[in-house]
Amino acid sequence: MQRKIIENQLTEIFRDVFGDRSIVINDGTTAEDIGAWDSLSHMIMIGDVEKKFNIKLKLREINKLKNVSALIDLILAHEVQLI
Amino acid sequence: MNRSSFIFNFKLVLKQYLEKIKRNRFYYFLAKAVLLVSIVVLMDAALGDVMHYYYFKQKSGWIYETNYAVEKSTEPLLIFGSSTATHDCEPKIFESQLNIPAYNVGKDGHLIYYEYAVLKAVLKRYHPKIIILVFDDDELSQNQVFSSFVATLLPYYETHPEIRVVMDSKDENLKYKLLSKTYPYNSLIFTILMGTTEANKKRQVIVDGYVPLFKKWKEKIRDGKLHTNHPLDSGKIATYKLFVQECINSGINLFVIAAPIFMSPNYSSNSVIAGQIIAKEYGVKFLDFSKDTSILNHQEFFADMAHLNNVGASFLSLKVADSIKSYSSLLTEPSSVLITR
Amino acid sequence: MTFTSFNFLFFFPAVIIIFYALPYGWRWKFILFASYFFYISLKPVYAAILIGITIITYLFPILIEKAVSQKRKKKILIYNVILILLPLVFFKYFDVINTSLVNLLKGLNLHFPFPEIPFFMPLGISYYTFMSLSYSIDVYNEEIGAEKKFGIVALFLAFFPTVLSGPIERAGNMFPQFKSTLEFNYDKFVYGLQLMLWGYFMKFVIANRIGVYNKNIFDNTIRHNGHSVTVAVLLYPIQVYADLAGYSFIAIGAARVMGIDVMQNFKRPFFATSMSAFWRRWHISLIKWLTDYIYMPLSYSFRKYKMAGIVTALMITFIISGIWHGAALTFVIWGTLQGIFLSVEAITNKNKKAFVKTYNLGDRRWYLVLSCLFTYILFAFSEIFGGAVANIHSVLLVIKKIFLDFQGPVYSESPSTTLFLIFGISLLFLAEIKEEFFSGSHLLVNSKNVLVRHISYSVIIMIILLAGVFDESQFIYFQF
Numbered sequence: 001m002q003r004k005i006i007e008n009q010l011t012e013i014f015r016d017v018f019g020d021r022s023i024v025i026n027d028g029t030t031a032e033d034i035g036a037w038d039s040l041s042h043m044i045m046i047g048d049v050e051k052k053f054n055i056k057l058k059l060r061e062i063n064k065l066k067n068v069s070a071l072i073d074l075i076l077a078h079e080v081q082l083i
Numbered sequence: 084m085n086r087s088s089f090i091f092n093f094k095l096v097l098k099q100y101l102e103k104i105k106r107n108r109f110y111y112f113l114a115k116a117v118l119l120v121s122i123v124v125l126m127d128a129a130l131g132d133v134m135h136y137y138y139f140k141q142k143s144g145w146i147y148e149t150n151y152a153v154e155k156s157t158e159p160l161l162i163f164g165s166s167t168a169t170h171d172c173e174p175k176i177f178e179s180q181l182n183i184p185a186y187n188v189g190k191d192g193h194l195i196y197y198e199y200a201v202l203k204a205v206l207k208r209y210h211p212k213i214i215i216l217v218f219d220d221d222e223l224s225q226n227q228v229f230s231s232f233v234a235t236l237l238p239y240y241e242t243h244p245e246i247r248v249v250m251d252s253k254d255e256n257l258k259y260k261l262l263s264k265t266y267p268y269n270s271l272i273f274t275i276l277m278g279t280t281e282a283n284k285k286r287q288v289i290v291d292g293y294v295p296l297f298k299k300w301k302e303k304i305r306d307g308k309l310h311t312n313h314p315l316d317s318g319k320i321a322t323y324k325l326f327v328q329e330c331i332n333s334g335i336n337l338f339v340i341a342a343p344i345f346m347s348p349n350y351s352s353n354s355v356i357a358g359q360i361i362a363k364e365y366g367v368k369f370l371d372f373s374k375d376t377s378i379l380n381h382q383e384f385f386a387d388m389a390h391l392n393n394v395g396a397s398f399l400s401l402k403v404a405d406s407i408k409s410y411s412s413l414l415t416e417p418s419s420v421l422i423t424r
Numbered sequence: 425m426t427f428t429s430f431n432f433l434f435f436f437p438a439v440i441i442i443f444y445a446l447p448y449g450w451r452w453k454f455i456l457f458a459s460y461f462f463y464i465s466l467k468p469v470y471a472a473i474l475i476g477i478t479i480i481t482y483l484f485p486i487l488i489e490k491a492v493s494q495k496r497k498k499k500i501l502i503y504n505v506i507l508i509l510l511p512l513v514f515f516k517y518f519d520v521i522n523t524s525l526v527n528l529l530k531g532l533n534l535h536f537p538f539p540e541i542p543f544f545m546p547l548g549i550s551y552y553t554f555m556s557l558s559y560s561i562d563v564y565n566e567e568i569g570a571e572k573k574f575g576i577v578a579l580f581l582a583f584f585p586t587v588l589s590g591p592i593e594r595a596g597n598m599f600p601q602f603k604s605t606l607e608f609n610y611d612k613f614v615y616g617l618q619l620m621l622w623g624y625f626m627k628f629v630i631a632n633r634i635g636v637y638n639k640n641i642f643d644n645t646i647r648h649n650g651h652s653v654t655v656a657v658l659l660y661p662i663q664v665y666a667d668l669a670g671y672s673f674i675a676i677g678a679a680r681v682m683g684i685d686v687m688q689n690f691k692r693p694f695f696a697t698s699m700s701a702f703w704r705r706w707h708i709s710l711i712k713w714l715t716d717y718i719y720m721p722l723s724y725s726f727r728k729y730k731m732a733g734i735v736t737a738l739m740i741t742f743i744i745s746g747i748w749h750g751a752a753l754t755f756v757i758w759g760t761l762q763g764i765f766l767s768v769e770a771i772t773n774k775n776k777k778a779f780v781k782t783y784n785l786g787d788r789r790w791y792l793v794l795s796c797l798f799t800y801i802l803f804a805f806s807e808i809f810g811g812a813v814a815n816i817h818s819v820l821l822v823i824k825k826i827f828l829d830f831q832g833p834v835y836s837e838s839p840s841t842t843l844f845l846i847f848g849i850s851l852l853f854l855a856e857i858k859e860e861f862f863s864g865s866h867l868l869v870n871s872k873n874v875l876v877r878h879i880s881y882s883v884i885i886m887i888i889l890l891a892g893v894f895d896e897s898q899f900i901y902f903q904f
Contacts, residue, residue, distance in 0.1 A: 019774040036777070038700065039715050039723075040734055040770045047727040059724045060565050063716075108610040109444055115874070122882045130886060231895055256430050265889045272890055273840035 006072050009052060017045045027069035053079060131264025134275065138238055138268060141278040146271070148292055152188035153204045153239055153246070160185035161205065162292070163198045164217030167342035170390040172217060173400040174291040180404035183212065187292030190235070194222055195319050196249065197232030199326045203245040210333045215403065216326070218341045220352035220373065220389070223320050224313035233257070237267035295393040296386035300345060304379075305388055307350020315353050323358065327365045338410075340403055341373040343395075345385045348374040370406055372399065425465040426588060427674045428627060435462065440681055448605040455602075455682065456575055459584040463548075470546040473511055474582055480507050481556040482577045485563035485570035501564045505557060512553045515545050520751040548588040550748060552581045554713055559595040561717055568596045576602050585678040589671050591689040591709035598684075606683045616680030621884055622855075623673030628892030630848040631666035634659050636893060637845065641835065642813045645821050650829030653822055660812045661804050662849060665693065668707065687712075692856045697795035699765040699802060710748075714741050734770060739763035746810075753816050758809040765802060844891055851887075 007025065015023045018036035031037040037045070046062055049055075049071070055078035065071055141147040160183050162172045168189025177185040188201055198216065205211065233250050240247055240261055251257055260266055268275070277283050288295055330337040339362050341355045355373055362369035378384055384395025391399060425431050439458045446454055464471045484504035491497045559580070562568050571577050580598050581587070641648050641656035648656075672689035679686040689709050696702035703711055719741040726733025739760065746759025769776075785791040813819055836842045871877050 019777055036773070038704075039719065040700070040738070040766075041773075043720075043723040043727050043734060043737075044730055046724075047730060047733075050727075059721060062724065063565070063567075063720065109608050112610060112613060115878070118874070119878045119881055122878050123885050126882050126886050127889070130890070234895055260430070263889060265886065269890060269892065269894065270840075270844065273843045274838070277839065 002076065003072055006053075006075055007068070010049070010068065010071065013045060013048045013052060017041055017048060025068050027067065027072070029068040030066065049075065055079065127263050127265050131266075131268065134265060134268035134271070135238070137275045137279055138271070141275070143284045143289070144274070144278045144286070146274060146278055148188075148289065149190065149235060151186070151292070152190070152201050153236070153243070154208075156186050156188060156205060157209065158184040158186040159212040160215070161211045161213075162187040162189060162215045162217065163202065164189040164215075164342075165193055165219045165222075166191040166390060167219050168215075168217035169292065169294045170296050170386065170392075171342050171396050171399055172215065172403070173293050173295075173396050175293075176397060176400035177215075177404050177407075180401065181213075181407060185291065189217065189292065191294075193232050193235065194219060195322045195326065196253065197235065199322050199329075200232060200236055200246045200249045202326055202329055203249065204239070204243055206329060206333055207243075207245050211335055213336045213338070213407065214330055215407075216337065216339045218339055218355060218358050220342070220344050221313060221354055223315050223323055223354040223357055224352075225316040226313045234269070237261070237269075240267065293396070295396060296390060297393055298386050299383055299392060300385035300387050302388075304382075305346045307347045310346060310350050312350070312353055315357055320357060320361070324361060324365075327361065327367055331365060331367070336407075336410075337367050338370060338403070338407060339367060340370040342389070343372045343375060343378045343384075343391065343399065345379065345382070345388045348379070368406075368410060370403065372402070375402075377402075425462055427623075427671060427678075431465070436678065443606075443682060444608055448607070451606045451682075452579060452602045453575060455584070456579040456582065459579065459582040459587065462584040463582060463587055466547055473546045473549065474552065474587075475578075477508060477511065477552060477556055478574075478578045478581050480504065481559060481581060482571070482574050485560050486572070488560065488564050489570040497564060501560060504560045508553055508556050508560070511546075512549055515549060517751045551590045551592055552587060554592050554710075554748075555581060555586075555594075558592070558713060558717060562594065562596060568599070571595070571599055583679070585675040586686060589668070589675070591672055591675065591687050592713050593686055593709070597687065601684050604683075609683050612680050612683055612685075616677040616682075618881075619673045619677030619680060621677075621881065623670045623675075623677060624892075625884055625888055626666040626670030626673065626852065628888050628894060630852055631663050631670055632893035633841075633844055633848055633891075634663035634666070637837070637841065638663060638812070640837070642818070642822070645813070645818060645825060648825070648835055649832040650825045650827070651833065652835035653825040653829075655834050657808055657812065657822065657826065658801075658804050659845075660807050661694075661800065662852070664807065664811075665690065665706075666852065692860050694800055694853075694856070695796060695860050696799050697792055698769055699762070699799055700769050702799050702803060703762075703766070710745070714745055718744055731771060735763075735767040738766050738770070742766070750811060754809045754813075754819055755811070758806055758811075761806040761809065765806070848891060 007027075011023065011025050014025055014034070014037075015021050018034055018041055020034075020036065023034060031042070046057060050057060053075050055075065057074065057078070061074055065074065138146060139150065141150065158174075160174070160177055160181065162168050162174065162177075162185065164172075166189070169187060169191055172187055172189070174185035174187050177183075188205075190197060202214075231253075233253050236246055236250060240250060240257065254260075277286075327337060327339075339358060341352075341358065344350075344352075352373065355371065359369045359371065372378060378391075378395065378399065381395070381398075384391050384398060386392035386395070425435060435458075439455075443451055443454055443458075460471060463474060484500060484507075488497050488500050488504070491500055559568075559577075563570050576599055579602055580593070580595055583593075583598070586593055638656045638660060641652055645653060669690035676686045676689070687709055689707060691705040691708065693702055693705040696705050719737055722737035722740055723734055726736055729736070740763075742763040743756060743759040745762070746755040746757075749755050749758070780786050780791075808819055808822055813822055871880070
C-alpha cells in the first residue's frame with residue numbers, strides 16, 4: 001500500500017520534471033520508456049524526490065538505480081531510517 | 084577401375100573432406116577465407132589489367148605527359164623540373180632558337196627524385212644533347228607540400244628496373260604493395276576515364292609538355308624576409324648530385340636554371356644556393372634567374388608568386404636559349420646531327 | 425605500428441592465427457604479449473610509461489579495497505587519481521605550462537627559461553589514463569572488485585585494439601571477458617572482420633580524402649576564398665567522423681575477432697535532431713566516461729540549484745572535455761560552446777516540446793531534416809575551435825573568411841578529386857541511411873549466398889584499393 005502511495009507521488013514529480021502530463025509509471029518503468037528522462041533531467045528529478053520525501057540520497061545509490069521499483073525501494077529504505 | 088567410378092569416388096572423398104572441415108569452425112572459416120582471397124586476387128588482376136590498358140592508351144593530359152616523359156620522348160633537348168618548368172619554359176622557343184626539337188618533361192609538384200627517375204628512364208632509351216633542369220626554390224629542401232614521386236611512377240615499377248631502384252630506396256615495402264595489380268592505379272580511375280574522352284584535350288592547353296598560364300599576378304612583391312626558407316634535405320642533395328653525374332657521364336650538356344620568383348631580392352633560397360655550389364663543383368652551368376631584375380621588374384610576366392604567365396615564359400625561354408647559344412661549342416655541330424643522334 | 429600502417433596487415437593475421445592455435449588459458453597472455461609488441465613498435469619509451477601507469481592501476485584499487493575506513497579509502501583514491509593524472513598533465517600540458525611560465529617570468533623581468541624537454545607525447549595516453557581512472561573509481565564505489573591478477577590489469581590498459589584511441593572501456597566489461605575461455609565463435613569472428621573492413625573504408629576512402637582537401641584549405645586559409653573555407657568547415661565533421669569512427673570500427677572489429685566485445689563508440693551521429701541527441705551518438709565512450717565521473721558527481725552536488733546546477737555541471741564537464749582534447753585556448757572555447765548548446769537545449773526543452781506538439785511537427789519529415797541540418801551546422805561551426813585549425817589566429821581568419829569573403833568559385837584541386845569526394849561521402853551516407861532507417865533489410869555482405877557475400881567484400885576491398893588515400897603526400901600540393 002505504501003508503495004502505491006509513493007508511486008502516485010512519483011508520478012506527479014515525473015509529470016512535472018519531464019514536462020508530460022500523460023506519463024504513467026509502474027515498477028518496471030526505466031529511463032528508456034520516458035523520452036525526456038536523460039542525464040540532465042535525472043538529477044532534477046532526484047532533487048525533487050529528495051525534497052518531497054525529505055530524504056538525502058547518496059550518489060552511489062542514485063547511480064545504481066535501474067527502474068522505478070528500485071527508486072521506491074530506496075525511498076522506503078531512507079524513510080525507515082528517518083523513523 | 085573405370086573413369087566414372089573414379090569421379091564418383093572423388094566426389095565422395097570431397098564430400099567427406101568438406102564435412103570434416105565444417106565440423107571445425109575455424110577451419111571452415113579458413114576455407115572461406117581462401118575463397119575470398121581468390122575472388123579478391125581475380126578481381127584485382129582483372130581490374131588492374133583494365134586500368135593498365137587505359138592508362139597507357141591516354142592521348143592527352145596528366146597521365147599522357149608522364150608516360151611521354153618516361154617511355155616516349157625522343158627530343159634531343161629536354162626540360163626537367165616541377166611546376167616552374169611546366170609553366171616557365173616553352174619548348175617551341177628553344178626549337179626555333181637552337182634549331183633542335185625540344186620537349187618539357189616537367190611535372191607539377193614533383194621535385195628532384197622524380198626528375199632523377201625520369202632521367203634514368205630516358206637514358207635507357209637514348210642520350211639527349213641538352214638538358215635544362217629548372218630549379219624550384221624548394222628543390223632540395225625538406226618541404227612537405229610536394230607530391231610523392233613514388234605514387235606517380237607506380238605504373239612503371241614492374242617494367243622499368245632503372246626506376247624501380249629509385250622508388251625502392253624511398254619505400255622498402257613497395258614490392259609487397261605491388262602484389263596488387265590495381266594499387267598502381269590508385270586514385271587514377273576518374274583521371275583515366277576523363278583522359279579517354281576527346282573533351283579532355285580542351286580542359287588544359289599543353290604544348291609539348293608546356294602548360295601556359297594566362298592570368299596576371301596582382302599582389303605586390305612579397306618581402307623575402309617573410310618567406311619560409313626550409314632547411315636542406317640530404318637525400319635530395321645526394322639525388323641532385325646523381326642527376327648531375329649521370330648527365331656528365333652520358334655526355335649531355337646540362338644547364339641548371341633557378342626559376343624567377345616574385346619576391347624581394349633579400350631572399351636567397353637555401354636550395355638555389357646549394358644547387359649553385361654543387362653545379363660549380365661538377366663544372367655544370369648554373370643560371371640564376373631567381374633575382375634577375377629584367378624579369379622581376381615586370382610584374383606583368385608573373386601569373387602568381389612562383390610561376391610566369393605565357394608572356395613571361397616566352398621572355399625567359401628566349402633568355403635561356405640565348406645563354407645556351409653563347410655557351411655553345413656544341414652548336415658548331417650542324418643541327419641535323421643533333422636530331423638524328 | 426597503427427591500424428593503418430602497412431605492417432599491421434601482417435601483424436593482425438599472425439596474431440589471430442597464433443591466438444586460436446593456443447590453448448584457452450594461454451590466449452589472454454598472448455594478447456598481452458602482442459599488445460606490448462604493438463605498442464613498443466611505436467616507440468619503446470612509450471611502453472615504460474604504460475607499465476608505470478599499469479603498476480599504479482594494479483596496486484591502488486587493491487589498497488582501496490583493503491582499507492577499513494571510508495575516510496582512508498577516499499584518501500587512497502585521491503592519491504591514486506593524482507598519480508595517474510601526472511603523466512597526462514605533464515606530457516599534454518607541459519609545453520603550454522612551460523611557455524606561460526616563461527612568459528610570466530619575463531613579465532616580472534626574470535629570465536629563467538625552463539629546460540626544453542625533447543618532446544614526445546606517448547600515443548594513447550589520454551585514453552588509457554581515463555580507463556585507469558574509471559577502474560579505480562569503480563572499485564572505490566564498490567561497483568567492481570579489485571583485480572588480483574596483474575596480467576589482467578595490464579591487458580586492460582594495453583589491449584592493442586583500444587590502446588591508441590579507444591573506445592574508452594571499463595574494467596567491469598573487460599576483466600570478465602579476458603578471463604573467459606575466449607573460444608572461437610564464427611559469427612563474432614566474421615562480424616569483427618566486417619567491422620574492420622568498413623572501418624578501413626571510412627578511414628582511407630573518406631577521412632583521408634577529405635583530409636587532403638581540408639589540409640590544403642586550412643593550412644593556407646589566407647589564399648582561399650570564403651566559399652572554399654565554408655566547404656572545408658562543412659566537410660570537417662565528416663572527416664573527423666570517418667577518421668575516429670573508422671578507427672573505432674577497426675578497434676571494435678579487431679577485438680570482436682578475438683571474441684571480445686568492446687562498446688560502441690559512434691551511432692550515426694549525423695541523424696541527431698538536437699545537440700543533446702548528437703552527444704548521445706558521438707564518441708559515446710568518452711561522453712559516458714565524462715557523464716559517470718564528472719557530470720554526475722557535479723550535478724549531484726549542485727542538485728539543489730535545479731536548472732542552474734545542471735547548467736554549471738554541464739559547462740564544467742564540457743570545458744574539461746575540451747582540455748582533454750587539447751591544451752589550447754581554442755579547445756576551451758570549443759568545450760564552452762558545447763556547454764552552451766546543451767544548456768540552451770536543456771533550458772528550452774519544455775517550451776520546444778510544447779511548440780513541436782502544438783504544430784504537430786514531431787513526425788513532419790521536413791522538420792526532422794531541418795533539425796538534423798541545424799545540428800550538423802552547429803557542430804561543424806564549433807569544430808572550427810575543436811581542432812580543424814591550428815590556433816586562435818587561424819580560427820579568427822577562418823570565421824572572417826566565411827562571413828566576409830564571397831569572391832570566386834569553390835576551390836577544387838581537380839575534377840577527379842571532387843568526384844572521389846562525392847563518391848566516398850555518398851557511399852557513407854547511403855550505408856548510414858540504410859542502417860538508421862531500414863536496419864531490418866539485408867546488406868549484400870549479409871546475403872545468404874556465399875558467393876554474393878564474398879563478392880561484396882571483394883568489391884569493398886577493390887574500392888579501398890582504387891579510391892583510398894594511403895599516402896597523403898601523394899596529393900598535398902597546392903597551386904596558388
